[in-house]
Amino acid sequence: MFPQNILSYCWMVFIFVFCTMFILYRIPTLPNFLWNLISYGKVRNVSGRGKPSKKQTWQSKLDKVLDVPKRWFIHFYIVSVICNSFLLFNLISVVFYNGEMPGWYLDVLRFLTNYPLQNPKASQLSIIIVIALLLIQGVRRLYECLVISSYSNSTIHISHYILGLLFYAFAGINVVAEGPELTGKVQMDSVRQLAEQLEWFHVAGILMFLWATYHHHVAHKIFAGLRTGHKDRSHRIPHGDWFELVSSPHYLAEILIYASLIIVLGFQHSMIYLVFFFTLANQVFASISVHEWYRQKFDNYPKGRKAIIPWLL
Template identity: 40%
Template structure:
């Protein structure tokens, strides 16, 4: 399997950035509400810290030095992440299919990358061959759907993200594909693919479809806030989302992203420690984004439903 160091470091980074371990779940949300300039960090670091972790609508009202805008990348460039993922992970999927059905070894440059990232010779595999193939396929389908949604469904405002977030997002999907291929680096799949089929493959696939439908529905509802009946864009302003799972949480599209990654862990039969670390990273990542949005909604709309949670229905 791939070494967990990359993902564990990212998880730890988000734990520190989002102050998960202190009394408040996130630094911008305490029992006594804080302002953007009333953080625990020194005043000199606050603008840079906030500029780095916020994006989109949660960044638009942030007071920051004008020179920091040099590092802004339009949020509408999100589709770049999924375009890279579709191309790169589609390429890896093709190589893996060729290796599986023609019984050819993976290219030496690819095995070299896997060895370098895992720090081992590739004997520590955690997943049967079918699981690896299905996860790689579902990851590619997920990226393709998100790419089409970014291009054809979502209506992006003039929000921005930090260039480091942009670069990390591009690298994330490259490493993610290698993580999947690396889970079967030792090739432990025994017998035909059909003989490896188990209940958790079916359950994971069903869970994946359900979570994907939830995410698509949520993104469609968000897009309709800015479009008219004809489908043309009427405004780029932020409006109060309603309907669907928005009645339960502020960001069901973030929650469904977590569910999608959990479904892939189920396809692995829950046996890939590396993938569970990926799930943990996604949990902190999406929870942070959801909490920032939740705080924005509460501060912007006096009539915002108080029963809504930020991320996980009835929990958080």
């Protein structure tokens, strides 16, 4: 049973929206403004849909105004690094130095979630590990955006952009909302005392995170290697690693990354499941549309390659 609070309701709405988008995606006569709303990047021209008309109507002009460059994805990871650095710093302060979270942050927690829970669903160690992993994920993706990735001139709808910012801003709040109360009452004397909370699922979740993170990074390196330079905007068929199995291994890896957080939190943390299902709905929808784009653009696209789940989907 999912918790009854404002943030969980928001996640449920977002999940429902992505499921609805998948249904709309299957409608061949979908109006351009709806197609531009639910699609982004190169897939906007799947089956010729979403192409701007020669006549510049008020609707087509509005669509252009509501689009932002896809390379603005970098802002997601800047937000992630800022928010999770703040959280990790304050968590360490609370656990080891008798500190307290800023009052305004606790007010936000209480308003959006059921914090504090009478019976926390995760230990201090679990919460600290997950926030640290989210920070690592944000730092790595920020590095890849700045140093490795080479983006085309494709765009995304501003609604996708805003939703992405909200996701990375509130991911950490979901985690701490069902952990121990963030006051000096949880102060510990040493790292050893915290380490005594170590369980098998912490190790399993971290190993899974590292495994998925490695393949996530490899996928982005392969993407970057398909282009001869930052001015190259062409698209080619990617090969290597998980690309031999699915069209979007980076989406598959991201799903596994958030699944690993469920494991680290000991399977009892309700809010993290909502974050996972949101990621799952988002990435599955995106991968299926990308897979269809590849198959339409390249006649020699590998027939045995699936969209996101090897041998199945």
